Amino acid sequence: MKTTPLKLVTVVAESVLGDRICEEMRSLGAKGFTVSEATGEGSRGLRTSELGGKNVRIEAVVGPDAADRILERLAERYFPHYAIIAFVHDVHVVRGDKYV
Amino acid sequence: MKTTPLKLVTVVAESVLGDRICEEMRSLGAKGFTVSEATGEGSRGLRTSELGGKNVRIEAVVGPDAADRILERLAERYFPHYAIIAFVHDVHVVRGDKYV
Amino acid sequence: MKTTPLKLVTVVAESVLGDRICEEMRSLGAKGFTVSEATGEGSRGLRTSELGGKNVRIEAVVGPDAADRILERLAERYFPHYAIIAFVHDVHVVRGDKYV
């Protein structure tokens, strides 16, 4: 099967950021993204599903440049004050030219 | 810790395909899979959770051949008409012989 | 964007183990984790969302040693009797020193 090597950017953040992060990704070149609900724990304490405490988990398959731009933007705008983690790894994508 | 190098196939697709894709995976050699709910956006527009618009996110740990067969089948049967993305990457799996 | 190479440990297990696995991870050096709901199928049969049959999906970004310790502990304590799968792969993490 012919696949294209691309990057998968994964972000977990407090849910109030959900729409904003999707918007940033779109504006920085992501052609799509997938969002799911999560809870979690980190340096900013437990984020259970109680009153306003949920997380969103956002994944986007993007080219390496877009991946870099997205991480850069998140680190600059959201890492100082918000509960958030972001990481990236290599994936091989079917019909990958669609996503760059 | 001894682990086995295998492939993780991840598929996000419109929810009407959920059972079908699991069935395909099973028939092509996946010994198991994990399914979760997601929403998302892509070339076929926003798939929110409204009326019939959700996505499923399916993951299967499989050997490299099965991974190839699964992607091949998905590309052939579902990519033309349905909202779907599929990618694969390397993982190291505990007790990995169970999954091939 | 400067990122740190780390490990992402992913565990899918029957939901009764949820809190226990998070606790193990914390005690073995994970600085945080993300939890979501899933269903699935494996050697122990279908784990649908019906009465008590759900799975949890737990992810933790950790250093390579902690990853090893976590897999070791899970294999020892939970693999014999419980429905569970665990795997690990490399990720590049923003602000990664926070997680080791």
Add this chain to the structure above:
Amino acid sequence: MGPLELLAANLLSPIVLSFALGVAAAWVRSDLKIPDDLYSALSIYLLLAIGMKGGVEISRFAPSQIVWPAIATVALGLGTAILDFGFLRRALRVSAVDAAALAAHYGSVSAVTFIACSQYLEAVTTPAEGFLPALVALLEVPAILIALVLGRSASNGSGEPMGAVIREVLAGRSIVLLVGGLVIGALAGKERFSPVAPLFVDLYRGALVIFLLEMGLTAGRRARELRRIGVGLLVFAVAAPLVHGLLGVGAGRLVGLSVGGCTTLGVLAASASYIAAPAAVRLGLPAANPGVPLTLAIAVTFPFNLALGIPLFHRLALWMAEGPR
């Protein structure tokens, strides 16, 4: 009440207002969201409730009283779907699969529109035959099947095998709940039903308010996509309910239904499916664009029927029964 008062009575009912609130909330991009599970819970509840109430009533009718209305209903489903398909192909030059998809949605039925109609008839104290919920179940399926056949034969049938699609439609949750509710109601009977009536009868109208809030939110969100849809299809989404409704009221008259019954059959024919049809079409006609029929059904036809269609077909049924006054 004169026609204008009837219209006002309908527009100021809590369910229509609640739909409007949903549209407004979507329009100001509020974070208001009806949880998915609440939406599912309410649709299960509403379908089961109309089924059970219909089942309790149905025993009061002889089969001979129901058979003609039933035949008329199936004929309506088939007829309107074929009519729509032909019109969309010829007049609007829509592709075969997309015309079939639309025909499946518009020939089938929306149970919530039926419920809104029952509420309206109650509010204007116009009784209707108790077996009407059974007709909802009957009207749901035929149009979907004929439309799939039309669409697949015109497009060399890609998609799931027809047998699998039929199975999927018949075992779909709206049929299971409607028909299951009918059977439960008929077997239990009025007396054994009464202990569960506080949930399934008394709360019915209130539940509809919350359900219509979600419908309004969805319609409001989808309304943004309307500008991408050609004007021909927008006209279709209003013309189809008018024509179907006229046929429905007429068919009701023909088989001897009361004014309430004629109104209901008109509203049923005028309504477009947004649950059973989309799922069936996605599997049976995957090449069809799934967004357009759903957007038209929810953002145009549903509010049209809710606000205007119901009192209009009531008026029409009155007129057919009594002649112009």
Add this chain to the structure above:
Amino acid sequence: MGPLELLAANLLSPIVLSFALGVAAAWVRSDLKIPDDLYSALSIYLLLAIGMKGGVEISRFAPSQIVWPAIATVALGLGTAILDFGFLRRALRVSAVDAAALAAHYGSVSAVTFIACSQYLEAVTTPAEGFLPALVALLEVPAILIALVLGRSASNGSGEPMGAVIREVLAGRSIVLLVGGLVIGALAGKERFSPVAPLFVDLYRGALVIFLLEMGLTAGRRARELRRIGVGLLVFAVAAPLVHGLLGVGAGRLVGLSVGGCTTLGVLAASASYIAAPAAVRLGLPAANPGVPLTLAIAVTFPFNLALGIPLFHRLALWMAEGPR
């Protein structure tokens, strides 16, 4: 009513029919699904409701009237669990952990079966003691604990430490809601309870209809696994409720309960847990197969009690009270 009419009355009640609808829907592989959160919401509601209603009533009884029934209930829980464990080990040669797992499920209790029994008794206008909900709470725990002890001593006790498991059972949601509801009801009293009665009393039976739809769906899905379970265990899943029910009715008689009370105690003893026991066994006896007891409890014993056990134990209680007629 004669015995056959009582049986018919039970089989045609909306809750039994709704369970059957669920089974049928699972059987045709319908996409009907009760959302998880609706299922949880309904179980919270039902447990809190029986607790609160019991709490309101309990103040009308002197402690001395309750103490013997309470002792009988604990003895029933312990006795039936030990009996089952012995039978399964000896007669069916089931492994120690699996026998213990089954004993925990069958010695404990299903609150929904209790509710179905109350509905039945109301329908046949047979009153029962108001403190019975307290017995549900009492019957839930002892069997689980004794079975875990039996299973762990026979298998050198892997699994979580016993203390942790006990804590988990006692703080489990069914105990918290039942006991919490009892306390709320007892403290609030009839008058302060009345404003919340429209939710917790009037809707109770309707809610059960939807809950049993989900139970039916689950039972129907699990029924497919029955063919992988040996015939010995299938017989156990019917014999156990019969024997337990007989013991329960007898124990009720012994401590002076009314016919309704005896029926209820019989049904409680006959019922098998599918919430508290599975969770506790999974942690306390992880080597036990978790699927078999749950499948038997939901797909065999629950429907057996729902359809046949309840009228049967009622009959038995009548017979014990009045002699054969």
Add this chain to the structure above:
Amino acid sequence: MGPLELLAANLLSPIVLSFALGVAAAWVRSDLKIPDDLYSALSIYLLLAIGMKGGVEISRFAPSQIVWPAIATVALGLGTAILDFGFLRRALRVSAVDAAALAAHYGSVSAVTFIACSQYLEAVTTPAEGFLPALVALLEVPAILIALVLGRSASNGSGEPMGAVIREVLAGRSIVLLVGGLVIGALAGKERFSPVAPLFVDLYRGALVIFLLEMGLTAGRRARELRRIGVGLLVFAVAAPLVHGLLGVGAGRLVGLSVGGCTTLGVLAASASYIAAPAAVRLGLPAANPGVPLTLAIAVTFPFNLALGIPLFHRLALWMAEGPR
């Protein structure tokens, strides 16, 4: 009833007891969990219900009767927020952003506290003005806005642009549902509202029991974090409702509200927001610690008002109306 009986009546009401059950369940670390979607469903239901009931009543008042209470309410919101901000900065030396965050929470309002107050007033048969729900909507916003302005000007305003935050607050679900409900109720009127009353009126109090169970669970979980919060802030979380409540009752008296109305305005002023304010503050003042105000609002101020504040402000309102007895 004397003051102690009123207090007892309140403490033994099912809603207060249910809150206590939630706290206890969290304390024993029960696995009891109110599903997220049930929590959302209940808040949608409760907000819509108070809105609609208020809307139905509001038509009975002349605008001139409402205008002064409305002005008093806005003044209360602004005044208490500024007061709190000043006190926290000066007396407790809290940072500007954290003081502003607290001021936003405490100047705004908790709709559930309002509902609990209405229940209490009904139980003690003290009527209150029907337009009070409109005041809830009015009190929600001003404090949040002024606090954000104060916090941002003191911290050189990082965070989202103020316009976006205001939009977010005004289109937030609590405002949309409250105001939307008011409009629906006012347009529909009493007669058209009556068919939906079984859901929106009769079940109201029961629904609150389940909602407060979740509030109790949350408060109980958050209570563990209280030991990490300084004693100054803990005192604030009790002193603020006392002072605000006094101001609220006084303001009510000033604009001529009844005893029930004064009590309600006092309780509204005393309550702290835990829905609208946290979301707005997170976006408008991201540097503020989001945990502290939420923990104080839910785990200290809410239970304080629920158990003691409501009867206390009632007492105060009586005293102001009748003089000491």
